[in-house]
Amino acid sequence: MAVxxxxxxxxxxxxxxxxxxxxGSDALAAVSLAFPAAMVLSALTTLAGGGMSSLMARYLGAGDxxxxxxxxxxxHGLVLAISVGLVALWAVVGPALVDSMAASNPKLAGLAQDYLRIIILGAPAQLMLGVHADALRNEGRASLIAALSVLVNLFNIGANWLGIVVLGLGISGxxxxxxxxxxxxxxLVVGVRGHTKGLLPLSVLRSQSWLGAWxxxxxLGLPLCLSFIGIAVVASIVILSLRSSAGPEYDALIAAYGVVTRLLGFSFMPQMAIALATQSIAGNNAGAGRNDRALATLRLAMGAAFLWCLSVMLVGVFAGTTLGSWFSDDPAVIAAVAEILRPVMLLYSSSGPVLVLALYFQALGQPGRTAALTLVKPWFLTPLLILTLSVGFGVSAIWLAFPMADASILMLAVMIGRHVLHPADAPDVDAEKGR
Structure with a gap:
């Protein structure tokens, strides 16, 4: 899953x-404006695949x-309904919303619209791929998904090189x-399922209804979905705050923030992988009545997530200038990347263990606890802190909102999960299923 x-x-x-x-930096800024919408797509992918996973893992663990x-x-039916809604929503409000985020800069707005139009029309492939990948993960085929992921992402890098560099299609490429x-x-994943014994056969898509149990x-998928949308909300509030207070530095800061979101996206993926693996393993064992194994998985995963996030934190704090130079030749953008990363990463080491704990609760069918650990920070703490610090202390204080929110959610996680790691207090699975 980490791969x-x-x-x-x-x-x-x-x-x-x-x-x-x-x-150029204008295109980098345009992609930054498109980031919230891209996160919403990821959130909707998680809504269908993550909610399905919580149920599927326990059914498979119980042999059903x-x-x-x-x-x-x-x-599958839920994915199709979401796809239709996305296209309709983009047609109604998409262009106007992008123009507003671009501060009425027609070049920036045009680039962002070109990018998002293609991504949203292609959303059904992304959403359906997420469902099939999550199903294979819950069926114990993580190594197969890893191999396919490497192949597909290498193809994606090559296709982007072809579109951007060779064909000159710009951001559309x-x-x-x-x-x-x-x-x-x-x-590829559909082909694998159709030719691999031991997996749920494709015939279930013909024999079973696509309409029930949405x-x-x-x-079950909503807490994690809303946490991704919360990331989009935070990004949107940062952009709006910069628009109102950054002045002539706006373009450089937006481009730099886009770089930071990509770096944070990269660093988030392995911790998310650890959390998803925890969800599958803990869910299967909980369904089989093995609470001891579910708890052992949680302990190991939290330790691994902490080590990963600690490494990322150290790189972000001390190597921001080098990281910025990877993405741009503009000195203003490079300096802004380092300026943003230093405060943002101060307490990043706590984020991975908290996410693992949240998905452990989801695996046991406890969406309330999952919601508390995944939604309070992006929907309440971080936006409130960004707006308060921006108004009170200016642009440079915006980035302090992130470590302050991390500290607050860590205290909440300690309160919610303080007894979970103690064997005597392991949750009773049968009781949790009844909630």
Whole structure:
């Protein structure tokens, strides 16, 4: 799972380098404006795949393949409904919203619209790929997903190079390469399922209804989905705060913030992988009545996530200038990247263990605790702190909102999960299923 998620992060970093060096800082800023919408797409992918995973892992752990196949089919119907809604929403409000975020800069708005139009039209491939990848993960085929992920992401990097550098399609080349790679990935996972014994057969998509239990999938997937949308909300508030207070530095700061979001996206992927692996393993063992194994998984995963996040924190604090130079030749952008990263990364080491704990609760069917750990920071703490610090102390104080929010959510995690790691206080699975 770490390989799978990391390859997506590597792709975002490499694509940002292509955009920054071969198209320019305006295109890098345009992609930054598109970041909130891209996060919403990731959130919706998690809504369907994550909610399905919580149910599927427990059904498979209990040996109920019929119920697992039914949930798999229902997730497909949910994905199609979401895709139709996305296209309609973009047609109604998309262009006007992008123009507002671009501060009425027509060049910036045009670039962002070109990018997002292609990404949203290609959303069905992304959403369906997410469902199939999550299903394979819960069926114990993580190594297979890793191999396919490496192949698809290498194809994506090559396609982006072709579109941006060779064909000169600009920012549209980046979006087209991404959609083409997602379509290829979907074709590969469908082909694998159709020719691999031991997996849920594709025939369940014909024999089972696509319309039932959407509410149950949504209920379980919503906390993690909303946490991704919360990231988009935070990014939007940062952009709006910079627009109102950055003055002539706005373009450079937006481009730099876009670089930081890509770096944070890359660093987030391995910790998310650890959390998703925890979800699958803990869910299967909980379904089989092995609370001891579920708890051992949680301990190991929290330790691994802490070590990863600590390493990322040290790199971000001390190597910001070097990282900025990867993406741009503009000294103002490079300096801004380092200026943003230093405060943002101060307490980053706590974020991975908190995410792992949240998905452990989701695996046991406890969306309330998951919601508390994944939604309070992006929906309440960080936006409130950004707005308060921006108004009271100016642009440079905005970035202090991130470590302050990390400190607050760490205290909340200690309160919610303080008894979980003690064997005597391990949650009773049968009781949790009844909640």
């Amino acid at each position: 799978v998620m990391s390859m997506g992060g590597v792709l975002n970093v490499v694509d940002g380098i292509f955009v920054g060096h071969f198209i 393949r019929v119920a697992a196949g039914r949930v798999f089919a229902e997730a 980046s979006a087209l390469g991404t959609v083409a790679a997602q379509a290829l990935g979907l074709a 509410s149950q999938i949504v209920r």
